Amino acid sequence: MRTIAQEFSKGIFVENPVFRLLLGLCPVLAVSITAFNAFGMGIAATFVLLGSNIVVSAIKDFVPSRVRIPAFILIIATFVTIVDLTLNAFLPDLHEALGIFIPLIVVNCMIMGRAEAFARKNTIGRSIIDALGVGIGFTIALTVLGIVREILGAGTLFGFNIVGTAFEPMGLLASPPGAFIALGVLVALFNVMFKRLGIE
Amino acid sequence: MREGLRMAVTLLIIGGVCGGLLSAVNSYTEPIIEERQQREFLEALEGFFPEVEEAEEKEINDQKYFIAYDAAGNEIGVVAQARASGYGDEPIRYDLAVDMEGEIVGIRVVSHTETPGIGDFIAEEEWQEQQIVGLTFDDEIAVDVDVDAISGATVTLRGIVSSIREEVDTIGMEFLGLEVEVVEIDPSAVDDGTYTGVGTGFADDIEVEVTVSGGEITDIEIISHDDTPDYFDQAAAEMPGRIIEAQSHDVEMVSGATASAEGIVEAVADALN
Numbered sequence: 024m025r026t027i028a029q030e031f032s033k034g035i036f037v038e039n040p041v042f043r044l045l046l047g048l049c050p051v052l053a054v055s056i057t058a059f060n061a062f063g064m065g066i067a068a069t070f071v072l073l074g075s076n077i078v079v080s081a082i083k084d085f086v087p088s089r090v091r092i093p094a095f096i097l098i099i100a101t102f103v104t105i106v107d108l109t110l111n112a113f114l115p116d117l118h119e120a121l122g123i124f125i126p127l128i129v130v131n132c133m134i135m136g137r138a139e140a141f142a143r144k145n146t147i148g149r150s151i152i153d154a155l156g157v158g159i160g161f162t163i164a165l166t167v168l169g170i171v172r173e174i175l176g177a178g179t180l181f182g183f184n185i186v187g188t189a190f191e192p193m194g195l196l197a198s199p200p201g202a203f204i205a206l207g208v209l210v211a212l213f214n215v216m217f218k219r220l221g222i223e
Numbered sequence: 224m225r226e227g228l229r230m231a232v233t234l235l236i237i238g239g240v241c242g243g244l245l246s247a248v249n250s251y252t253e254p255i256i257e258e259r260q261q262r263e264f265l266e267a268l269e270g271f272f273p274e275v276e277e278a279e280e281k282e283i284n285d286q287k288y289f290i291a292y293d294a295a296g297n298e299i300g301v302v303a304q305a306r307a308s309g310y311g312d313e314p315i316r317y318d319l320a321v322d323m324e325g326e327i328v329g330i331r332v333v334s335h336t337e338t339p340g341i342g343d344f345i346a347e348e349e350w351q352e353q354q355i356v357g358l359t360f361d362d363e364i365a366v367d368v369d370v371d372a373i374s375g376a377t378v379t380l381r382g383i384v385s386s387i388r389e390e391v392d393t394i395g396m397e398f399l400g401l402e403v404e405v406v407e408i409d410p411s412a413v414d415d416g417t418y419t420g421v422g423t424g425f426a427d428d429i430e431v432e433v434t435v436s437g438g439e440i441t442d443i444e445i446i447s448h449d450d451t452p453d454y455f456d457q458a459a460a461e462m463p464g465r466i467i468e469a470q471s472h473d474v475e476m477v478s479g480a481t482a483s484a485e486g487i488v489e490a491v492a493d494a495l496n
Contacts, residue, residue, distance in 0.1 A: 082237075090230045094237050101241040105248050112252035115259055 027152055034156030040133045041164035041206075042213040047133035050124045051165055052202040058181050061169025063117045065162025067106045067125060072134050072161075073154040074102040079142040080150035095138045096129065103128045133161060164209075171205050172196045264289075264304075264318070271320035271329035272299050283397055290398060298323060301398045304333075307386030309379040311336030315345060319387060321394045325360030325401050327387070342379035355387065360395040364388040368425075368482050406485075406492045408472040411438045413495050420494025424486030425450045431490040440467050443491060450483045458483035466491055 025033070040046040050068070055061040078098050086094045107125045110118040118125070128134065137157055142150040173179055176197030178186045195201045268275050268291060277296075278289040287304045300322040306314040313336040320329040332346040344350045354370050362369050366377075370384050395401035413435045422429050427449035434442040443463035448455055458480040465474040472492055476484040 086233055086237075087226065087230045090234055093234060097234070097237050097241050101245055104245050108248055108252040108256075112255040112259070 030149060030152045031156040035160040035163065039160040039164055040157055041161060042210055046136060047131045050127060050131065051168065054121055054124050055165055055169040055172055055202060056197055057173045058166055058169040060120045061165040064121055064124065065165040068128055068131060069158025069162055070106055071099060071102040071128050072137060072158045075099045075134055075138055076142040076150040076154035077147055079138045080145060080147045083143045091143065095135060099134055100129045168205055168209060172201060176201060267318055267331050268302055271302060274299060283393060300328065301394045303390045303394060305386060305390045307383045309337050309382040310342050315383055319390050321391060323399060325395045325399055327356055327358050330355050337379050342376050345379060345383050360391055360401050364391060406472050406489050408466065408492045408495060410435050410440045410470060410495055418494040420490045422486040422489030422493055424448055425482035429486040429490045431487065431494060433491055433494040439470055443467060454480040455483045458487060462487040
C-alpha cells in the first residue's frame, strides 16, 4: 500500500498522465496554444476528475459491475456539463477558446481510466488524493506545454509580451504539428530526467 | 432477471440524479449566460446606433427584433437577429440594423459556415460597408442591381442578399410604417386610349406610352430612358411583348437587364393608374 504522499505524487511524476502515460492527449495538443488556455483546460479536467472519482468511489458498492461503464460515463458527463455551463456563465472568453474540447472531456481516457483503475477499488479519501495528484500532474504538463508553445510560437506568456520585438515568433509551434513536436521533446526530456533519477 | 432489473434501476437512479443536478445548475447559469449574450448584443447595438440607451424586444415569425431607443425615449432604429441560408450547412446568422428612414446602417455576421476564401467575404467589413450599408427600403436590394455579383460565390451572395431584402421589408412594414409600392398591371378596367407613365430604370426615369383597347394592352412604346443602351435594348426588345402577352405585371424579367426591365413594368403600371 502506498502512503498518502506517494498516492498524491505519483500522478505528478512517475505516472504523470501526459508525460509518462501519454493519456488524454487530444485536448493536450489542441488547447495548449497559450499557457492560459492550457491551464484552464487542466483545471477543468481536474475538477471533473475530482468529482467523478468521489462519486464513483462512493457508489462503487451499489453499481453492478456489468453496467459500471455506462454509469461512469453518465457521472463524468454530468460533471463535464456542469463545467461547461459554469465556464460559459463566468469565464466566457476561456469557454470560447476551449470550445469543443470542454464537452470532449467526457471521453478523455485519463478520467475514465482513473474511475475504472482506481476510484472503483479504493476509498473516497484515497480517490480524492488520487484525483488531485493526477489532475495537478495533468495541469502542470499542459501548462508547461502551453508555456513553451506560447513563448516560442507567439512570443508572449499569459498574454504578456516577454521576449521583446526583436524575436521572430515561430509560427510552427502555434500550429498542430508544433504541438506534437513540442510534446515529443518534452516527453524525451522527462524520460532522460527520470532515468538520471533512477525511476522507471 | 433480478440482476437485469437491478442494473436497469441503478442506471435509472444515476441518470435521474445526474439529470436533476444538471437542471439545477442550468437554471442557475442560464440567466447569467443569457444576460451576457444580451450584453454582447447591446454592445453591437451601440456600434450600430451610438446614441442607443435602451432596446425593446419584439418577436415576429419566431425571429427577434429589437427596437432601439435613445435617452429621450425616441425610436432610433431596429435591429433584426436574422438568419440566411447560404452555401454552408449552418445558416448565416447576422444582425441587421436599419434606421427610422429604412436605411441599413450596419450589419454584423455573428456566425457562418461559408467556404473560407470564397463565401466568407460576408464577414468582411469592407464588403459590408461598400455593398450593404446605405441601401434603403426603397432600393431594390438585389444581386446585379445594387449589389455587385461575385462570381464563384453566387449561392452565398444570393442567400444573404435575399434575406437582407426580406428583413428590410419586415422591419420597414412592421416597425417603420413603410409600405411596399405595389406594381400592378390590370388593363381590364381601363378605358380605351393612350396613356403615358414613368418608372425608375437603372439610371433614371423610363417613360412609356401604353395603348389600351377593349380592356387589353395592345401596344407599349418606349418614349425615353437614360439607361445603358446595351442593357436597356435587351429589356426594351423583350418586355413590351411579354407584358402584352400576359396582360399583367407578372412577367419574367430580362436577366442581365433586370433594373431596366422592372423599370418598364413600373412605367406601364404607372400609365394605367
